[in-house]
Amino acid sequence: MAIETVLKSHPRKTLIELHSFVSCIEACIQCAETCTSCADACLAEERVQTLRKCIRLDLDCADICRTTARILTRQTEPEPQFMRILLDVCVTMCGLCARECETHAEMHRHCRICAEACRECERNSRQLLAELPGGAGLAH
Amino acid sequence: MAIETVLKSHPRKTLIELHSFVSCIEACIQCAETCTSCADACLAEERVQTLRKCIRLDLDCADICRTTARILTRQTEPEPQFMRILLDVCVTMCGLCARECETHAEMHRHCRICAEACRECERNSRQLLAELPGGAGLAH
Amino acid sequence: MAIETVLKSHPRKTLIELHSFVSCIEACIQCAETCTSCADACLAEERVQTLRKCIRLDLDCADICRTTARILTRQTEPEPQFMRILLDVCVTMCGLCARECETHAEMHRHCRICAEACRECERNSRQLLAELPGGAGLAH
Amino acid sequence: MAIETVLKSHPRKTLIELHSFVSCIEACIQCAETCTSCADACLAEERVQTLRKCIRLDLDCADICRTTARILTRQTEPEPQFMRILLDVCVTMCGLCARECETHAEMHRHCRICAEACRECERNSRQLLAELPGGAGLAH
Numbered sequence: 084m085a086i087e088t089v090l091k092s093h094p095r096k097t098l099i100e101l102h103s104f105v106s107c108i109e110a111c112i113q114c115a116e117t118c119t120s121c122a123d124a125c126l127a128e129e130r131v132q133t134l135r136k137c138i139r140l141d142l143d144c145a146d147i148c149r150t151t152a153r154i155l156t157r158q159t160e161p162e163p164q165f166m167r168i169l170l171d172v173c174v175t176m177c178g179l180c181a182r183e184c185e186t187h188a189e190m191h192r193h194c195r196i197c198a199e200a201c202r203e204c205e206r207n208s209r210q211l212l213a214e215l216p217g218g219a220g221l222a223h
Numbered sequence: 224m225a226i227e228t229v230l231k232s233h234p235r236k237t238l239i240e241l242h243s244f245v246s247c248i249e250a251c252i253q254c255a256e257t258c259t260s261c262a263d264a265c266l267a268e269e270r271v272q273t274l275r276k277c278i279r280l281d282l283d284c285a286d287i288c289r290t291t292a293r294i295l296t297r298q299t300e301p302e303p304q305f306m307r308i309l310l311d312v313c314v315t316m317c318g319l320c321a322r323e324c325e326t327h328a329e330m331h332r333h334c335r336i337c338a339e340a341c342r343e344c345e346r347n348s349r350q351l352l353a354e355l356p357g358g359a360g361l362a363h
Numbered sequence: 364m365a366i367e368t369v370l371k372s373h374p375r376k377t378l379i380e381l382h383s384f385v386s387c388i389e390a391c392i393q394c395a396e397t398c399t400s401c402a403d404a405c406l407a408e409e410r411v412q413t414l415r416k417c418i419r420l421d422l423d424c425a426d427i428c429r430t431t432a433r434i435l436t437r438q439t440e441p442e443p444q445f446m447r448i449l450l451d452v453c454v455t456m457c458g459l460c461a462r463e464c465e466t467h468a469e470m471h472r473h474c475r476i477c478a479e480a481c482r483e484c485e486r487n488s489r490q491l492l493a494e495l496p497g498g499a500g501l502a503h
Numbered sequence: 504m505a506i507e508t509v510l511k512s513h514p515r516k517t518l519i520e521l522h523s524f525v526s527c528i529e530a531c532i533q534c535a536e537t538c539t540s541c542a543d544a545c546l547a548e549e550r551v552q553t554l555r556k557c558i559r560l561d562l563d564c565a566d567i568c569r570t571t572a573r574i575l576t577r578q579t580e581p582e583p584q585f586m587r588i589l590l591d592v593c594v595t596m597c598g599l600c601a602r603e604c605e606t607h608a609e610m611h612r613h614c615r616i617c618a619e620a621c622r623e624c625e626r627n628s629r630q631l632l633a634e635l636p637g638g639a640g641l642a643h
């Protein structure tokens with residue numbers, strides 16, 4: 084993705100190694116897009132009435148990951164302490180959504196793919212959280 | 224705002240008294256809109272180079288409050304524990320943005336109005352956080 | 364809503380009379396919020412499988428109205444020609460969503476309320492479109 | 504990107520060949536992210552007062568492209584006619600933002616990268632517009 088290229092052209096240096104931001108932003112964007120698609124695929128399933136919780140969490144997770152990606156992308160006057168609590172919310176949200184999708188993974192391929200995207204985003208957010216100034220203390 | 228009317232027509236009852244959700248959602252929407260406008264007004268100011276941090280925090284705060292409003296609005300299969308940590312992020316973000324806007328409140332009327340909207344949202348989020356099942360323990 | 368107050372404090376004057384922008388932005392925000400709630404209420408309905416189209420259009424309409432509100436709010440270096448084609452999309456989207464919600468208005472109160480919010484937003488967008496420089500020619 | 508994989512797992516077939524949707528969605532997401540970063544990079548530039556229009560258009564373009572990506576992703580009960588007018592708005596927005604960024608492309612590398620992402624998104628949106636049922640008539 085071109086996000087690395089554009090972040091490299093920013094007049095300010097990233098707080099920590101650029102690559103850690105890039106991986107996390109990419110995982111957030113990927114997860115947001117996959118959740119948007121999974122919610123929509125669930126809605127089209129014959130037994131949509133069994134997928135209410137999955138749809139709801141997909142929509143929430145898409146919103147959280149998209150917002151996290153935007154805020155991590157901004158490198159002007161960053162607030163590492165705030166990024167940390169936001170990443171913590173992102174880790175929790177991705178975990179909730181992954182857990183729900185995993186219960187339908189056998190039945191619906193989109194839920195399996197979505198669970199994987201959530202776990203990938205959870206991992207990357209946890210990783211960035213551990214690297215940001217302030218230590219690894221906030222993660223639950 | 225009509226948000227109370229539409230939430231009342233939802234087939235599921237809200238987790239706690241409807242009014243607490245309504246006040247917080249309204250404050251989040253108001254704050255998101257005010258921050259969007261303040262960021263844009265700062266950008267038009269002659270001495271925009273002194274308002275970088277304010278613009279950046281306004282943009283972040285608009286994103287966070289808009290996402291919080293969306294997630295609080297959804298009453299199907301709610302996750303009160305997640306709402307709590309999200310509200311906590313919202314309280315922190317509004318506090319950061321208010322503090323920055325307050326430093327320009329004498330100079331720029333939009334910063335004063337924005338600081339007030341952030342403080343109002345911070346108060347309402349803290350209030351809902353205290354009322355949601357799970358107690359007041361998470362707030363920093 | 365405080366949007367009038369914050370827009371009044373902007374260093375640049377609005378393209379046309381402030382009140383026209385304020386009414387349209389408020390209607391967009393109201394519509395976005397109502398659509399978010401209606402989609403979620405539909406999802407909780409027993410016969411959710413009959414409400415697929417309604418949910419889908421509610422989600423689209425919430426996204427379009429929220430984006431329209433953000434762009435209309437920005438008064439720095441405005442592009443009236445672009446605002447016009449965006450308002451045209453907003454009018455079309457609100458019309459589509461209202462039409463769908465109206466077919467369920469007898470059955471579901473949230474659909475009735477949502478249809479009204481969409482029609483109100485459609486009216487206000489059409490009004491602003493007629494007042495913006497460039498004439499009324501673009502509306503379908 | 505995994506968007507192709509998740510769209511393939513959707514219970515409904517896309518309106519037209521899947522690949523056309525995938526390319527356009529990816530270009531929209533890429534453009535939204537690049538615009539978000541370019542707006543932030545402009546804000547950090549020493550001569551930010553000369554980049555007001557660029558920042559404003561970057562923010563608008565990020566909002567439009569993100570909304571377009573979401574709506575194109577939804578394949579349940581699609582409205583091809585609406586997708587067409589939305590793609591038309593996306594083409595116009597990307598063209599406006601590209602044109603502005605191109606005027607700073609020599610000076611700021613982020614503006615050059617952003618202009619390229621906008622042009623790529625403009626091209627892909629135009630392409631999908633031409634392939635969607637209803638013909639190529641709407642594009643300006």
